[in-house]
Amino acid sequence: MRDIGFKALSFFQKNKKTDFQEMNKLLKEQSGIVNFFEKEDDFIQFKQNIEMSQSMICEPNIEYGDFQTNRKLSLSITEYLSSKNLNPQVLIEPACGKGSFILSAIQTFTSLQQVFGIEIQKSYLWELKFELLEYFLKNPTANKPEIHLFHCNIFVFDFQQIKNQINGRKLLIIGNPPWVTNSTLSILNSKNLPTKTNFKQAKGIEAITGKGNFDIGEYISLKMLDLFANEIGNFAFLIKNSVIKNIIYEQKRNKYPISNIEKYAINAKKEFGAAVDASLFVCKFNSTAEFTATEFDFYTSKPHLTLGWVNNKFASDIEKYKKYQEFDGVCPFEWRQGIKHDCAKVMELERRDGHFVNALNEEFELEEDLIYGILKSSDLKGDRINIPRKYTIVTQQKIGQPTEDILERLPKTKAYLYRHKEYFLRRKSSIYNGKPMFSIFGVGDYSFKPYKVAISGLYKQTKFTLVEPNGTVLLLDDTCYFIGFENFADAKAAQLLLNKPETQAFIKSFMFMDAKRAITKDLLMRIDLDKISQVTSQTSPPANLLQS
Ligand SMILES: C[S@@+](CC[C@H](N)C(=O)[O-])C[C@H]1O[C@@H](n2cnc3c(N)ncnc32)[C@H](O)[C@@H]1O
Structure with missing residues (x-):
């Protein structure tokens, strides 16, 4: 929260008799700001506030993804851009907040x-x-552009009115758009969203399960590129690394006329107190479309790597990727996600002294028929595992199967599930709509393969774990991905191939460490195990290792 500066305060005190129109004229002369007071009401209220020494500043609001840029950072960004001879004539800051970038740019x-x-x-x-x-007032001889400040929701703002005024002059779009995702806004019940929320064209189940999830900053960045990439000028936005990755990824489809794409990694913890990975995204408008971004350290300008499209494939480290690109194809096995039930309190069980105990700390007995050991991401740390910590009730062998018949034969299980039916009814995800009461997802024949090679989807580690049966088949939860096998030898061979140093280096060359979910099904399906086996067969001794 800031107070009005001394100079500004004394300016208003000196001119306190001036009327609304006169004051706006005077303020335009002094500051360049057009319609400093938009309405006479604002002016009257301001005068009263000054007299009462009231603050007019409210606390920031979470739904606005509010992380104001500190002046030191905005100034080092504008100075860096100036060192590249940008010399903009028109500047747009689309979610300008307290105007750190505007003030630094004017300076x-x-x-x-x-x-x-x-x-x-x-x-x-x-x-x-x-x-x-x-x-x-302090710098009367400074260059004073005409300044238009709009109190408006960016999602309804008419940018065309600005575009019409550019007239071929050099443009700079600069800023730091809101850091908030549409899913956070939906939890907050917030309406601070564009009307077209599925702008990434996620389809059906993808939209439900997360591919339709997007960052407001991403929407605003793409909107700016849509509107202004054909102008002469540049773009410089502080955005999350995940947004930059998505912009470059979508560039294949969007083909914006942007070039010299650069990404300058900042320390968001230090600058904003935010535990996210963020960078300054810079590019030049009105040029032949490029599809890669070079990454640097913002503070040292040390180059890191280049990410983006290479030979129609997307990589996080193009140089490294090129060494292993022949491994990029289609995995001969289908990677699957584990069981999803969204009912951990009731469905995550432990065995204690011949009883089961749930997360509500209730003790009870169940028939063994539907009980399976289940592994979570945190269980997949070692090379192999056959002992589960947790158990679950597998109410269906495949998606959508009725649950009533099977429960008729298992009175204890049926009674337990019905006793907790409220927990199932309260599940938010729409995938359960219209499905049998105790439905689960991520289940099919593949779930019951005795041997599996699995990896966590939550952690960033790329090593694969062999999952072996222990009396019964072990299952995985929906935070894990796996491929299933009928026998140990095949599973072990796949695990060996996946954990080879070459495969590991290949994975790291196209995996995005700063993504919320770095390991995805799409990533795993790109690992062509047949090719890796062929190429590395001279150096690997699978036959004897298979016996281990
Ligand atoms: C991350 S802050 C950055 C502010 C400023 N660009 C800076 O660099 O300091 C994002 C800003 O966007 C504003 N904002 C959020 N939603 C908005 C909307 N729908 N329309 C206009 N501004 C919005 C917030 O109030 C906040 O000031």
């Missing part, structure tokens, strides 16, 4: 003629207006 780029800022939180615009006024 840095003497070429600026017009500045446009849009922000939903009115108090932030006030803060920015006073800062601008203070700046120009």
Whole structure:
């Protein structure tokens, strides 16, 4: 929270008799801001507030993905851009907040003629207006562009009105859009969303299970590129690394005329106190479309690697990827996700003294018929495993199967499930709609293969674990991926191939460590085990290792 600066305050005190129109005129002369007070009401309220020394600033709101950029960072970004001879004449900050970038840009780029800022939180615009006024009062000879600040929701803002004014002048779109995802907003019941939420065109089940999930910052970045990539100019946005990855990924489809794509990694913990990986994404408009981004350290300019499209494939480290690209194909086995029940309190069981105990700490007996040991991501740390910590009730052998018949024969299990039916009814995911009461997902013939090679989808480690039966088949939960085998030898051979140093290096060359889910089915399906087996057969001794 900031107070009005001393210079600005004394300016208002000196001019306190001035009327609304006159004051706006005076303020335009002093600060470049057009319609400093949009409405006469605002002006009257402001005068009262000044008199009462009230603060007009509210606390930031989580639904706005509010992480204001500190001035040191915004200034080092504008100075870096200036060192690249950008010299913008028109600047747009689409979610400008308190205007750190606008203030730094005005200080840095003497070429600026017009500045446009849009922000939903009115108090932030006030803060920015006073800062601008203070700046120009202190620096009367500084270059003073015309400044338009809009108190508006970016999702309904008419950017065409700005586009119409550019007229071939050099544009810079700069900023740091909201850091919040549509799924967080839906938990908050927030309406701070674009009307077209499925803009990534995720289909059916993908939209339900997460592929339709997107970051508001990503939506705004793509909107800016859609609207302005044909102008002469540049783009510089502080965004999450996952958003940058998605922009480059989608570039194959979007083909925006952008080039010189660079990603400067910042320390988001230090700069924003946020535990995310974020970078400054920079590119040049109006050029032949490029499909890769070079990554640097923002503070040292040390180059890291290049990510993006190479030979129609997407890689996180193109140089490394090229060494192993022949392994990139289609896995001969289908990778599956484990069992999903969304009912951990009731369905995650432990065995204790001949009884079962659930997460509600209730003790009870169940028939053994539907009980299976189940492994979670945290169980997949070692080379092999055959002892489960947890058990679950497998109510179906395949998706959608009725659950009533089977339960008729198992009175204890039936009574237990019905006693807790509220937990099943409360499951939020729409995949359970219209399905039998105790339905589970991620189940099929493949779930019951005795040997499996599995990996966690939650952790970033790339080693694969061999899962062996122990009396009964062991299952995996939906945080894990696996391929199933009928016998030990085949499973062990697959595990050996997957854990080879060459395979591991290949995986790391196209896996995105900073993604929320780094290991995905798409990634695993790209590992062509047949090819790896052929290429590495001279160096690997599978026959004798298979006996281990
Ligand atoms: C990550 S902050 C960054 C602010 C500023 N760009 C900076 O760099 O300091 C995102 C800003 O977007 C604003 N915002 C969130 N939703 C918005 C919307 N729908 N329309 C306009 N601004 C929005 C927030 O209030 C917040 O000021």
